[in-house]
Amino acid sequence: MTVAKTDKKIKVTLIRSLIGTKQSHRATVRGLGLRRLNSVAELEDTPAVRGMIRKVYYLVRSEG
Template sequence: MANKTLKVQLFRSPIGTQPKHKLCVKGLGLSKVGQVRELEDTPSVRGMINKVNYMVRVVEG
């Protein structure tokens, strides 16, 4: 059985945000605006996405 994945895109710069939010973006493996990462769909990843939802998007496909 294949693991579910999410494609996450950074669409807004983390400059000027809270340090914990910057660490969440780094933890998701995102460093450049427009970058897309495919991540495993786990509760910890969902929590990080939720925390920085104003900077990242879950991309379809």
């Protein structure tokens, strides 16, 4: 089984505070590589990353 390597990237920015959010949502944001407000992470465009973004859609902005 071979996996095609994609060069697609998604830019994710943390636009809202994590204060008052669920612990699992905080862990998801952390897993995306975002630490503080307005921090940006450039990630591979995979189904797993898209699912994480979908889970915390109200905290982040994604481009690409």
